[in-house]
Amino acid sequence: MLVQFGKYDAICSEVALIVCPLLGTDLGLEPVCYSRNVEINGTVIFQPATCIIHIAALFMCGIMVYHIRSKYTAVGRKEIVQFFYLYAFSETLAIFLDSAIIPTYSKVYAYFAAVYVGLGTAIFWTLMVNGFVGFQLWEDGTPKSLWFLRISSLGLFALGFVISLATFISIGSLNPTNTVGLWIVQLLFPIICIAIYVISQVILVLRTLDDRWPLGDILFGVLAFVAACVLMFGVSAQICSGVKHYLDGTFFGVLCLLLAVMMVYKYWDSITREDLEFSVGSKQAAWEVKDSSMGNSDTDVITATGSSVTHESGQQGGGYGGKGFGGRDNGRLAPYPGGGNGKGGQASGGYPPSGYSGNF
Structure with a gap:
C-alpha cells in the first residue's frame, strides 16, 4: 500500500x-x-x-x-x-x-x-x-x-x-x-x-x-x-x-x-524502585532503643519485628552469650558497657545462657 x-x-x-x-x-x-x-x-x-x-x-x-x-x-x-x-x-x-x-x-x-x-x-x-x-x-x-x-x-x-x-x-x-x-x-x-x-x-x-x-x-x-x-x-x-x-x-x-x-x-x-523509608505497607522493621541514663547496669533493649515486641533488661547481664545486644564490632555483636559475664551468662557465647529461665 x-x-x-x-x-x-x-x-x-x-x-x-x-x-x-x-x-x-x-x-x-x-x-x-x-x-x-x-x-x-x-x-x-x-x-x-x-x-x-x-x-x-x-x-x-x-x-x-x-x-x-x-x-x-x-x-x-x-x-x-x-x-x-x-x-x-x-x-x-x-x-x-x-x-x-x-x-x-x-x-x-x-x-x-x-x-x-x-x-x-x-x-x-x-x-x-x-x-x-x-x-x-x-x-x-x-x-x-x-x-x-x-x-x-x-x-x-x-x-x-x-x-x-x-x-x-x-x-x-x-x-x-x-x-x-x-x-x-x-x-x-x-x-x-x-x-x-x-x-x-x-x-x-x-x-x-x-x-x-x-x-x-x-x-x-x-x-x-x-x-x-x-x-x-x-x-x-x-x-x-x-x-x-x-x-x-x-x-x-x-x-x-x-x-x-x-x-x-x-x-x-x-x-522505578520504591524508597522503603517512606513506603507504606506491612514491611518488617527492627530497631533498638538504648537508655544511657540508667547507667552501665541498666540498659533497655527493645527489638520489634512485625507485630511482636520483646523487652530485655540489661540487669540480667548477659544478652546473647553473656554480651549485650549492642552495635557491631568487626562484624560481631559488640558488648554493652558493663555487659561482661552477667547472671546466668556464659563467656563462651552459648545460647541460651545456662541457668536462665526467663523469656526473651
Whole structure:
C-alpha cells in the first residue's frame, strides 16, 4: 500500500478506521475487506472481535493502574498514571465507535469521532512528556508538574478535536476531502511523540542506570507498535481475505497496541524502585532503643519485628552469650558497657545462657 501525505484514500481502503466513514464523499471511505458483523437483539455489531480486545484492554489497564498507584514513592507515579487513564477512556469510546453502537449515519458520530482523535493526540503527548520525568528536570508529583501535564494534554486534546471536527463537518478550509490537518494530528504526530519518547528513554537507561534489561522492554514495545501499524495499514485486506472475513487487521492492530501499552508499564515498573523509608505497607522493621541514663547496669533493649515486641533488661547481664545486644564490632555483636559475664551468662557465647529461665 502506498500512503500519500495528507491522504486517507489508500489507508481507508485497507483498514476500517473510525474516521473513514466521515471522509471522502457522502458515503465515506470503505475498506475493500472488513470483518463479519453479528446481530444481537436486533442490533448489528460491527467488529465484534475487536470490541473484545477493547474490553480486555480496559481490564488490563485497571490492573496496571492499580499496581502503579500501589508504588507510593516511585518516580513519576502520578504522571504515568494519567497516560493509562487517557488510554482507558479512549478504549471505552472505541467500543461504541468501532462496533457502530453509535451509528455512523448519526449526527453525533462526528463529534464522538473528534473526541476520539483528540484523545489519541493527548495520549501520545502525555507519553512523550513522561519520557522526560525520569531526567528530574522538574520535581515529579508536585502540583506544578501535574498541572503542566494536565493543561498541556488538554490543549493537545482541544487541538486534535477542533481539527478533526472541522474536517468532518467542513469548517473553513478543512473538509472531508482536505484531510491534511487530520492526517498530521492522527498519524504523523503520534510517530513523532513515540520517537522522542524512545530516544529519551534509551539515553536515560544508558546514562543513569546500571541495569540494561529495561532496553528489552523498550525494544519489545517498539516492535509491538510497528507490528500494529503493519497489520493495520499494510496487510489488513490480506488477513481479512485469508480468514474469510472473520477477522481483519484492526483486530491484530488493536491487540498489538495493547501489548505496546503493557510494555510501557513494564518498562516504567522496571526502572522505578520504591524508597522503603517512606513506603507504606506491612514491611518488617527492627530497631533498638538504648537508655544511657540508667547507667552501665541498666540498659533497655527493645527489638520489634512485625507485630511482636520483646523487652530485655540489661540487669540480667548477659544478652546473647553473656554480651549485650549492642552495635557491631568487626562484624560481631559488640558488648554493652558493663555487659561482661552477667547472671546466668556464659563467656563462651552459648545460647541460651545456662541457668536462665526467663523469656526473651
